[in-house]
Amino acid sequence: MEAPNLLKVALAQIAPVWLDKAATLKKIEDSIKEAASHESELIVFGEGLLPGYPWWLSITHASAWDNKIQKEIHAHYVRNSVQIEKGDLESIQALAKTHSIAVYLGIIERAQDRGGHSLYCSLVYIDRTGEIRSVHRKLQPTYDERLTWSPGDGKGLQVHPLKEFTVGGLNCWENWMPLARTALYGLGEDLHIAVWPGAVRNTENITRMIAQEARSFVISVSSLMRKSDFPAHTPHLDIILKNCPDVLADGGSCIAGPDGKWILEPVAHEEGLIYQTLDFNRVLEERQNFDAVGHYSRPDVLQLKVNRERQESVRFD
16 A cells, blocks of 8 residues: 555464464465455464464363373474574565565464573564564463463564554563553554454453553454364374363454544454554544553653563573
8 A cells, every 4th residue: 555654454363273383384374475465564463373372281181290291292382383593484574575564473482592492472573574573472471371381571572663653562461461561652652463362252352442542553363273273193182172162262353443442343253364454644633632651641750661681591701
């Protein structure tokens, strides 16, 4: 689109080929190509889509100590996680550059700067030139997620220019963290990306709340996951499926405008790409009466301090 104030976005509400990195990458690549054919300028994927959310934790005895079954499933998860430094995202970067489309992608990152064996739930932003501009590691994994994900840091609390918009994003329940949101507001965010493993119950209230608080557009993108989405080659599949519901993630992708009203109500049980065009002028209109870090703030009374250093266990001089 030529108009700098208009941005066409694609919400990729898809299921992974669960814990199969190569097959899920192919599905993501196909989605980017499809979005580009519809002249999209930004495409967003759900939390941890590549290679998938750790659904086994809640339906098996995941907290069992020194359990061989749990260790083997975890090892499979690690083997299929994303190693950015080894080029796992290069094909996506190339597509972003070829089609001039920005990408927000939820990954399970095997971080080399933390030894290369622990996992992080990360949200990656790739710009329209194909460059990775930020990797945000989830600050606090939620509840049973802590059995397999490590806590992140503030390095990825970044925003990025996209036409007239300033985009930033958070993973899942991080969106409930007021100070994490405020950090992005303070950087000028006016298009907030919230990624989720997939559930209308997660997105139906908070999406509108953040939009009204920030006077920003908010895009929530969720994945899908059904019992039939577990590949046959999954380790200990019989144990995973024993207590597995037919639907683990029903979607719930949606968009709220800067007035907190729905532009796109939560979409459930539908796999595919959803398109919408956003007008930046709506942000300027709604900031007239409220701007949380601007004219409606009191930095002489209330301030937020953010540590954006990448945390490392070993530093070499």
